[in-house]
Amino acid sequence: IAFAGGADDDKLVLNGEIEMVTKAAAPAHMENVDEIISGWHFRADETQALQMDDFENQGMIFVDQGIETWNAVDGSEGKSCASCHEDAADSMKGVAASYPKWNEEAGELRTMQMQMNDCRTNRMGADAWKYDAGVAINVEAMITSHSRGMPVNVAIDGPVQAAWEQGKELYYTRTGQLELSCASCHEENYGNYIRADHLSQGQINGFPTYRLKNAKLNGVHSRFKGCVRDTRAETYSPGSGEFIALELYVKSRANGLSVEGPSVRN
Amino acid sequence: MRLTAITAALALMAGAANADSTVAPTSVSFDEYGAVEASLTGAPGDAANGKKIMTIRGKGNCIACHEVSALKDSPFHGEVGPMLDGIGEVRTAAELRGIVVNAKMTFPESVMPGFYKTTGFIRPGNGYTGKAAKEEDLTPILTAQEVEDVVAYLLTLTDS
Numbered sequence: 001i002a003f004a005g006g007a008d009d010d011k012l013v014l015n016g017e018i019e020m021v022t023k024a025a026a027p028a029h030m031e032n033v034d035e036i037i038s039g040w041h042f043r044a045d046e047t048q049a050l051q052m053d054d055f056e057n058q059g060m061i062f063v064d065q066g067i068e069t070w071n072a073v074d075g076s077e078g079k080s081c082a083s084c085h086e087d088a089a090d091s092m093k094g095v096a097a098s099y100p101k102w103n104e105e106a107g108e109l110r111t112m113q114m115q116m117n118d119c120r121t122n123r124m125g126a127d128a129w130k131y132d133a134g135v136a137i138n139v140e141a142m143i144t145s146h147s148r149g150m151p152v153n154v155a156i157d158g159p160v161q162a163a164w165e166q167g168k169e170l171y172y173t174r175t176g177q178l179e180l181s182c183a184s185c186h187e188e189n190y191g192n193y194i195r196a197d198h199l200s201q202g203q204i205n206g207f208p209t210y211r212l213k214n215a216k217l218n219g220v221h222s223r224f225k226g227c228v229r230d231t232r233a234e235t236y237s238p239g240s241g242e243f244i245a246l247e248l249y250v251k252s253r254a255n256g257l258s259v260e261g262p263s264v265r266n
Numbered sequence: 267m268r269l270t271a272i273t274a275a276l277a278l279m280a281g282a283a284n285a286d287s288t289v290a291p292t293s294v295s296f297d298e299y300g301a302v303e304a305s306l307t308g309a310p311g312d313a314a315n316g317k318k319i320m321t322i323r324g325k326g327n328c329i330a331c332h333e334v335s336a337l338k339d340s341p342f343h344g345e346v347g348p349m350l351d352g353i354g355e356v357r358t359a360a361e362l363r364g365i366v367v368n369a370k371m372t373f374p375e376s377v378m379p380g381f382y383k384t385t386g387f388i389r390p391g392n393g394y395t396g397k398a399a400k401e402e403d404l405t406p407i408l409t410a411q412e413v414e415d416v417v418a419y420l421l422t423l424t425d426s
Binding site for chain 2: 174180195225228232234235
């Protein structure tokens with residue numbers, strides 16, 4: 001039996017260049033955890049290695065597809081994302097670190113996918129993309145890749161405070177017939193094995209994640225859905241108000257860790 | 267008329283199930299420490315079947331959280347709960363029954379699920395489908411006899 005004894009001490013350096021912050025002091029708003037740790041530290045060496053080099057990281061194949069979508073004209077206005085935002089490497093640098101965030105004009109908390117769909121429906125005359133599905137997740141991964149190495153820094157006060165509180169409530173609610181909350185597994189038991197799975201802190205600084213298990217990019221809400229389902233509970237849907245609030249709360253628990261998406265997980 | 271007859275027959279059967287002295291999940295009585303003195307079925311537990319339930323994912327899946335040396339043939343034992351080697355010497359049948367039925371009566375706030383419990387859940391789902399379940403349709407994760415079988419198996423774990 002493998003007693004992992006928690007996170008390992010390896011260093012995550014991307015492409016031999018960018019040193020990632022994968023452990024950091026917990027932000028002041030976290031009550032029961034002193035140190036926040038990237039999910040990367042809980043994966044096997046071989047899985048970790050895949051994320052250290054963009055040529056090995058299969059998530060980068062989907063990033064390339066995301067670039068194609070970014071440049072493709074779509075909708076009644078004859079525009080592509082690039083028509084307005086030009087090179088995402090410049091215009092989207094740092095964006096992923098601050099999402100979900102408040103949109104003043106719309107008066108709502110937005111995930112990055114909601115913002116992308118707002119651009120599509122209101123600026124391009126194109127249909128909204130399905131939440132967490134193929135094209136949307138590719139573009140999200142592409143945009144996120146331009147923030148890698150930058151610290152997650154989402155706001156939790158002001159207009160988003162109510163949503164943040166709602167997300168926190170959801171994080172600590174024990175759901176389903178197994179009566180487990182996110183905290184039961186990712187706060188009380190990170191570092192422990194649950195059957196064959198080495199429990200991490202359930203951080204989302206690495207999303208979208210390329211999972212070896214299903215060989216595709218996985219969105220935050222899809223992961224949440226899977227974890228809630230595993231408590232034998234009725235899940236929420238990707239894109240729902242509950243998951244948007246939970247995303248903000250969980251992301252705020254990563255404030256200070258480097259953005260890693262697209263990361264590689266098993 | 268026929269419908270009434272069938273309903274009446276069903277009611278009789280339900281009565282019969284009670285008469286065979288199976289304790290319903292909502293009628294289990296715990297002592298002040300969370301132990302359950304009386305057998306849930308009145309029938310002795312089958313340790314061999316209990317052993318199987320300990321490792322089957324859709325059933326007890328106890329080794330998801332507990333290490334048990336005697337179950338090393340089944341792969342991947344978790345570390346969320348304490349190792350159970352020797353537990354049959356430390357705990358009585360009544361204590362073990364209480365822990366398996368609803369561990370929170372013994373360990374408040376425990377992450378260990380209640381295996382013979384059908385009420386009081388938030389957003390209960392239909393198994394692992396992620397779809398909603400009505401509380402009245404919920405069945406316990408283990409049947410009364412399966413709980414007795416697991417208890418019988420735990421009592422065989424006397425080497426620590």
